[in-house]
């Protein structure tokens with residue numbers, strides 16, 4: 001059965017999309033630790049990040065770098081933290097999380113709540129920033 005993230009890539013279930021390229025897709029995490037918390041995934045359904053072949057792995061991180069730069073322009077933070085867990089969804093994904101302190105990337109912290117409108121607005125702002133990057 002297709003993973004929930006494959007269904008997002010295929011447009012079968014909605015997401016707050018940030019950006020995509022031929023091989024990768026980025027969208028807001030619906031249980032964010034911070035405003036702008038984004039997931040970056042390969043479109044191909046591969047469970048474990050470190051099973052991804054080198055070319056796609058490099059593409060994923062180059063794409064994620066550009067997405068992180070876009071998040072930075074929208075969300076005030078010291079930097080974008082990066083985390084890989086993959087314990088919940090068996091489709092490789094990298095968390096990009098705006099952080100100011102180590103506690104901001106603690107997955108035991110309560111998640112933030114945003115309305116659909118707020119999620120859409122955040123995604124649109126980051127997406128616009130992404131498009132402006134070279």
Ligand code: AMP
Pocket residue numbers: 004015028029030031032039084085086087088089090093
């Ligand atoms: P993990 O596999 O432990 O890295 O966690 C999976 C992450 O995916 C969690 O932070 C969830 O909030 C997030 N997530 C699960 N389903 C969706 C969805 N439909 N849209 C956006 N984020 C999701």
